[in-house]
Amino acid sequence: MHIEVKMPDIGLDEVEVTEILVQLNEEVTIEQGLITVEGEKSSMEIPSPISGIVKKINVKIGDKVSTDTIIMIFITNIINSNVHKKENINIPKVKTSTIDIKKNIVHATPSVRRLARDLNINLNNILGSGRKNRILKNDLELYTKNTFNNLNKLKIEKVKIDILQKTVGDNLYNNWVNIPHVTQFDEINITTLEEFRKHYNDEERKKDNNYTNITILIFIIKAVSHALLNFPIFNSSLSSDKKTIIFKKYVNIGIAVDVKNGLLVPVLKNVDKKSIINLSSELTSLSGKARNNKLDKLDMKDGCFTISNLGGIGGYWFTPIINSPEVAILGVSRSVIKPIWNGIKFIPSLILPLSLSYDHRVINGADAARFIVFLKKLLSDIRFLVM
Numbered sequence: 001m002h003i004e005v006k007m008p009d010i011g012l013d014e015v016e017v018t019e020i021l022v023q024l025n026e027e028v029t030i031e032q033g034l035i036t037v038e039g040e041k042s043s044m045e046i047p048s049p050i051s052g053i054v055k056k057i058n059v060k061i062g063d064k065v066s067t068d069t070i071i072m073i074f075i076t077n078i079i080n081s082n083v084h085k086k087e088n089i090n091i092p093k094v095k096t097s098t099i100d101i102k103k104n105i106v107h108a109t110p111s112v113r114r115l116a117r118d119l120n121i122n123l124n125n126i127l128g129s130g131r132k133n134r135i136l137k138n139d140l141e142l143y144t145k146n147t148f149n150n151l152n153k154l155k156i157e158k159v160k161i162d163i164l165q166k167t168v169g170d171n172l173y174n175n176w177v178n179i180p181h182v183t184q185f186d187e188i189n190i191t192t193l194e195e196f197r198k199h200y201n202d203e204e205r206k207k208d209n210n211y212t213n214i215t216i217l218i219f220i221i222k223a224v225s226h227a228l229l230n231f232p233i234f235n236s237s238l239s240s241d242k243k244t245i246i247f248k249k250y251v252n253i254g255i256a257v258d259v260k261n262g263l264l265v266p267v268l269k270n271v272d273k274k275s276i277i278n279l280s281s282e283l284t285s286l287s288g289k290a291r292n293n294k295l296d297k298l299d300m301k302d303g304c305f306t307i308s309n310l311g312g313i314g315g316y317w318f319t320p321i322i323n324s325p326e327v328a329i330l331g332v333s334r335s336v337i338k339p340i341w342n343g344i345k346f347i348p349s350l351i352l353p354l355s356l357s358y359d360h361r362v363i364n365g366a367d368a369a370r371f372i373v374f375l376k377k378l379l380s381d382i383r384f385l386v387m
Contacts, residue, residue, distance in 0.1 A: 002055060003076050005034070005048065007069040012039040017063045018134055019109050021045065026054045028074070035059065035071060036109040045110055052076035062131060108135040115140055164262040175324045183319045183331075184356040184368040188376045190335060191350045193219060196382050216352070217255075217309050218280045220332060222385060223378040225251045225271040228305055231371050235304050237325040238362055245362060254303035254323060255283060257290040264290045265323060267303040307332060317355045327362045328371075331355035352379070 019036035022028055033045040052074035059071050108116070108123055112135055116123050119140060126143050128135035161169070194216065201213045228235040228251050236247045251272040254265040266286035268279060289295045306323040309332040320331035333353040339346035354375065358368050378384045 001076055003050060003052065003074045004070050005050075005072045005074060007065045007067055007071055008046065009067045010037075010039075010044065010046075012066075014064050014066045015039045017059050017061055017065060018043070018131065019136065020057060020059070020061060021111065022054050022057075022072075024054055024057060028052060028054060033111055036111070037065065043109055046071070048074075050074065050076055107133055112137055112140065119144060162261050164259075168262040171324075172321050175321050179322050179324060180360040181319065181322060181357050182360045182365065182368070184358070184365070184372055185317045186354050186356075186372045186376065188352045188354060188379050189340060189349050190216065190352045190379055193379055193382050194335075194350050212280070212284060214276060214280045216311070216335070217307070217332065218276055218283065219379060219382070219385070220309075220330075220375075221253055221255070221268065221271060221279055221283070221307060222276055223375050224253060224305060224307065224330060226378055226385065227371055227374050228253075229272060230374060231367060233363055233367055234328045234358070234371055236327055236362065238327065238359065242361070248304050250302075250304070252302050252304045254300070254306040254326075255286070256306060256308040257287050259291055259293070264295060264300065265303065265306060266290050266295055266299045267301065269302070305329070311335065311352075316353050320355060320357050322357055322359055327359040328368075329357050330375075331357070 015037040016039075017035055018038045021033040021035055028034070028048050028051060030049065030051045031047045034048050035046050037044060037046060053076070054072060055075045056073040057071075058073070059065060059069070065071065107128060107130070113123065115137060116135075121140060121143060123135055126135050126139050127133060129139055130136045197214060197216065197219070201211070204211045205213075232247050233245075235251065236245050238244075239246060250270060252267050252269050253271050254267045257264050257266060266289065268274075268282055268286070271279065274282070286295070286299060289299065303323065303326060305326055306320075306329045308320045308329060310318065311332050311334045314334050316333050316336075318331050318333065320329045322329050331354065333355070335350050335352040337348050338351045340349040340351075341347075354372060356368055356372050
């Protein structure tokens with residue numbers, strides 16, 4: 001059965017067809033948009049009052065239409081005694097979506113605006129290809145395609161991971177996923193220690209112009225060696241079957257050294273038996289060998305505990321990853337000046353942030369707190385290091 005679909009009364013004498021929303025022989029469902037029209041101050045879609053197949057389209061873009069203009073002819077299977085061949089079907093009065101076209105420079109139909117919202121597209125970024133620069137669905141498709149192509153054209157560079165970086169990465173990953181990490185954070189007032197360090201370096205430089213400064217890190221290493229002796233659980237490792245804790249009777253401390261494409265951990269041996277000056281000289285030598293890729297296996301063996309020092313770079317607390325089979329690692333960040341209340345007034349003080357990660361299968365939280373409090377005692381007053 002052929003059904004004529006007419007333009008409904010939309011409250012305007014005459015409107016312009018701006019978009020044809022269906023094609024010949026297309027199967028249309030009821031309330032599907034057929035055409036878009038535009039009046040002086042409004043733009044709207046005209047919905048289909050019935051379901052059927054588009055047999056003929058009687059209008060084209062730019063045509064002026066008014067109430068009762070035949071816009072299309074459908075073929076439909078409607079069986080109704082009140083419906084006759086080529087019966088005139090008026091579309092019910094549509095609910096218009098008013099748009100102030102004079103104030104809005106974007107010309108687009110409601111369906112295009114809905115699609116743009118779904119695609120998260122700002123219509124102000126598109127120049128329409130339709131009449132009066134009207135934005136069509138094709139414009140949205142082209143814009144999306146061009147955006148995707150532009151993203152694909154962004155310059156990138158692929159660099160193959162070298163052996164060192166892959167080895168370090170694999171070790172860090174395995175340690176992170178296999179060890180239950182907990183990190184204890186704290187701050188230490190190292191004002192007195194820093195004053196002593198600077199005074200000592202100044203005096204030694206007067207004697208020898210080639211003198212190499214002793215850094216705060218050396219004092220931290222020495223303090224950690226004392227802490228490992230006082231808290232032997234931190235100087236242990238877990239057996240491969242996870243049933244035995246192995247306590248070490250020596251104190252070897254690894255120092256993470258940043259090298260190109262990776263991280264190396266040379267180990268200072270028997271730290272508890274060496275002086276601050278000897279440790280400083282040895283660390284300078286090992287760090288130089290690491291950066292020049294001259295470390296041998298013996299230089300990186302038999303570590304008991306690791307220190308990762310980021311103080312020369314910056315930042316504050318972080319969570320260092322334990323260097324298996326060790327059970328703890330100390331992260332050192334950059335010291336900062338903070339006001340500390342002494343009971344009478346605030347005193348500018350040099351504060352060092354520390355991050356202690358530990359294996360919770362071996363070490364409990366109370367022991368971790370005691371360990372870092374002991375470090376605070378040693379580093380806050382240099383005299384405790386010689387006791």
